[in-house]
Amino acid sequence: MMIPLLKAELFKLFRESKTWYAIGAVLLIEGIILTAAYYQGATILELLLDNLRQSFYFEGNLLNGNLLLYIILNSLWFNLPLILMIVSSALITEEYKNGTLKTLMLQAVSKGQLITAKYITSFIFTALILALLMLTTFILAYSIFGSGDLVVYLGTLNFFPADEAFKRICFAFASGLLSMLFFTTVSLTLGILLKEPAKTWIASAFFLILCSLLLKADFGLPTVERFFFPKLTNAWQHFFDYELDINSILIDNLLLAGYTVFFAVVGIYLFTKRDIG
Amino acid sequence: MLHATELSKSYKSGNALHNFSIELKPGVISGLLGRNGAGKTTLFKILCGLITPDYGTVAVASKRAKPIGAVIEQPGLYGYLNAYENLRLFAQIQKAPADVNSVKNYLESVGLPVDRKDPVRNFSMGMKQRLGIAIALLNDPDILILDEPFSGLDPTGVASLIKLIKKLATQNIAILLSSHLMTELQKCCDYLYVIDNGTLVNKGETRMLLDGLISRYTITATNIETSRTLQPYLVAAEKNTASIKCSSEHIPGILQNVLEEGFAVTSCLPDITLEQLVIPLAP
Numbered sequence: 332m333m334i335p336l337l338k339a340e341l342f343k344l345f346r347e348s349k350t351w352y353a354i355g356a357v358l359l360i361e362g363i364i365l366t367a368a369y370y371q372g373a374t375i376l377e378l379l380l381d382n383l384r385q386s387f388y389f390e391g392n393l394l395n396g397n398l399l400l401y402i403i404l405n406s407l408w409f410n411l412p413l414i415l416m417i418v419s420s421a422l423i424t425e426e427y428k429n430g431t432l433k434t435l436m437l438q439a440v441s442k443g444q445l446i447t448a449k450y451i452t453s454f455i456f457t458a459l460i461l462a463l464l465m466l467t468t469f470i471l472a473y474s475i476f477g478s479g480d481l482v483v484y485l486g487t488l489n490f491f492p493a494d495e496a497f498k499r500i501c502f503a504f505a506s507g508l509l510s511m512l513f514f515t516t517v518s519l520t521l522g523i524l525l526k527e528p529a530k531t532w533i534a535s536a537f538f539l540i541l542c543s544l545l546l547k548a549d550f551g552l553p554t555v556e557r558f559f560f561p562k563l564t565n566a567w568q569h570f571f572d573y574e575l576d577i578n579s580i581l582i583d584n585l586l587l588a589g590y591t592v593f594f595a596v597v598g599i600y601l602f603t604k605r606d607i608g
Numbered sequence: 609m610l611h612a613t614e615l616s617k618s619y620k621s622g623n624a625l626h627n628f629s630i631e632l633k634p635g636v637i638s639g640l641l642g643r644n645g646a647g648k649t650t651l652f653k654i655l656c657g658l659i660t661p662d663y664g665t666v667a668v669a670s671k672r673a674k675p676i677g678a679v680i681e682q683p684g685l686y687g688y689l690n691a692y693e694n695l696r697l698f699a700q701i702q703k704a705p706a707d708v709n710s711v712k713n714y715l716e717s718v719g720l721p722v723d724r725k726d727p728v729r730n731f732s733m734g735m736k737q738r739l740g741i742a743i744a745l746l747n748d749p750d751i752l753i754l755d756e757p758f759s760g761l762d763p764t765g766v767a768s769l770i771k772l773i774k775k776l777a778t779q780n781i782a783i784l785l786s787s788h789l790m791t792e793l794q795k796c797c798d799y800l801y802v803i804d805n806g807t808l809v810n811k812g813e814t815r816m817l818l819d820g821l822i823s824r825y826t827i828t829a830t831n832i833e834t835s836r837t838l839q840p841y842l843v844a845a846e847k848n849t850a851s852i853k854c855s856s857e858h859i860p861g862i863l864q865n866v867l868e869e870g871f872a873v874t875s876c877l878p879d880i881t882l883e884q885l886v887i888p889l890a891p
Contacts, residue, residue, distance in 0.1 A: 606658060
C-alpha cells in the first residue's frame with residue numbers, strides 16, 4: 332500500500348505550482364550568487380585578502396568553482412531550509428485547508444501509512460533539491476570559474492588544495508542533506524500540530540531562527556553543547572575545519588538523524604491519534 | 609448494515625451530539641434533517657470514523673475494504689488536477705481499478721463528461737458534488753453518506769442529483785444524506801431522521817412522517833385563486849397561487865375537482881416547515 336501512496340504524494344507534489352516556484356527560487360538565488368561572483372567576486376576577494384597578500388604569495392585563481400560551491404553550500408544556513416520547510420509542511424497543511432485530507436481518510440487508506448508516505452515524500456523532495464542545487468552549481472561554477480584551491484574563513488583562514496576541497500564539499504553536501512531532512516521533518520510535524528499553512532510557515536521560520544540562535548549560544552553545559560539538536564545542525568560546516576574530526580562529524584550526523592526520526596515518530600503518532608476535521 | 613447506538617460527542621462549546629442512534633439498511637435512502645449546526649456533520653464524521661465519539665458505538669456489517677463512502681461538507685478535491693486525474697489518484701492509493709476504462713466508467717456512472725481536461729477548480733458545484741460521489745463510490749462501499757449534497761446546486765442540479773441518488777439505491781447501497789431543506793429530502797428519502805441540538809427529535813418513514821404533519825398545500829395554476837372548489841379551504845391567495853388548509857387524504861379529491869373546473873394545475877406542494885418536525889419523540 333505504501334508504494335501507491337508514495338507515487339500519489341510525489342505526483343501531487345510535482346503538479347502543484349508552489350513546488351515549481353520553490354525550485355525556481357532556489358535556482359534564482361543560485362543564479363544571483365554566481366552572477367554577483369562573476370562581476371564583483373574578484374574585487375571582494377581582493378579586499379578580504381589584502382592584508383594577507385602583504386605577507387603571503389597567492390598562486391592560482393582563488394575565485395574558482397570550489398569557492399562558489401562553498402558559497403552556495405552556505406544556502407544551507409537559512410534560505411534553503413526555509414524554502415524546503417514551506418514546501419514540506421504544505422504536504423499536510425494544504426490537505427487540511429482544501430478538505431482533501433478528509434477525502435483521503437474516507438478511502439481504504441490507513442492514517443499511519445498516509446502520514447508516513449508524506450514524510451518519505453518530504454525526504455525525497457529534500458534530497459532531490461539538494462542534488463539539483465549541487466549539480467547545477469557544480470556545472471555552472473566549474474564551467475564559468477574553473478577549478479582551484481579553496482579558501483574558507485572559519486575563525487581562521489583555511490586553505491584546501493582543489494582535489495581535497497571538492498571531496499570536502501561533496502561530503503558537506505551529504506552531511507547538509509541530513510540537516511535539511513531534520514528541518515523539513517520538523518516542519519511537517521509542525522504542520523500536523525498547527526494544521527493551517529500560514530501558522531505553520533511562521534512556526535517553521537521561528538524554529539529555524541531559534542536553531543540558528545541556539546547554535547551560537549553558549550549554555551555552559553557540556554552535555555547540552557554536545558547533544559542538543561541546534562548544536563548538531565551545522566555538522567556539514569565541520570568538513571571545512573583544517574583538522575578533520577570524522578568521528579565527531581559522524582556522531583553529530585547520527586544524533587541528528589536520531590532527532591529526525593524522533594520528530595517523524597512524534598508526528599506520525601499525533602496524526603494517527605487525532606481526529607480529522 | 610449500519611447500527612450506530614447512543615452516540616454522544618461534546619466539544620468545549622457544548623454538546624454536539626447526545627444519545628443519537630441511527631440504522632441504515634441496504635437499498636434504503638435515509639435522510640437526516642436538521643437546522644445548520646444541529647449536529648448533522650458531527651454525526652457523519654463519527655459514522656465515517658473521522659472523529660471518535662465520547663460515548664456510543666458504530667457497528668458496520670461489511671467485509672469490504674471500504675465499507676463507507678462519503679462526502680462530508682464540501683467535496684475535497686485537488687483543484688489543480690482534472691476530474692480524471694482526481695479519480696485515478698484516489699483509485700490508485702486504495703488499489704481500486706485505475707486503468708483508463710475504469711476511470712471513464714466511474715465518470716460516466718455519475719454523469720460527468722469523460723473528455724473534460726481542465727482542472728476541477730473550474731467545475732460547477734454540481735459537477736464537484738458528482739465527482740465527490742464518484743470518489744466516494746470507489747472500491748464499491750456498502751454505504752454512501754452525503755452531507756448537504758444539495759447546497760449550492762441550482763434546481764436542475766438538484767433534480768439530477770436526486771436521480772443519481774435514487775439510481776445508486778437501486779444497486780442495494782444504503783444511503784444517508786443530510787439537508788436543512790425539507791423539499792429535497794422529501795423527494796428522495798424513504799426514511800427520515802430529524803435532529804435538533806444534537807438530539808434525535810423525530811424519525812419515521814418519510815411519507816408517514818410528513819403526511820401526519822402536512823395540513824397546508826400551495827397549488828399553482830392560472831387564475832387558481834378564483835377556483836370555487838378551493839374557497840372553503842382557502843387560507844391565502846395570490847395571483848395564480850392558492851394556499852389551502854386540508855388533510856392529506858382530502859388533497860386527491862380536491863385536485864380532481866379543480867382539474868374538472870378546467871384549471872391547468874402546474875404544481876401542488878405541501879407546506880411543511882422544519883419546525884413542525886422538530887417535536888419531541890414519544891417516549
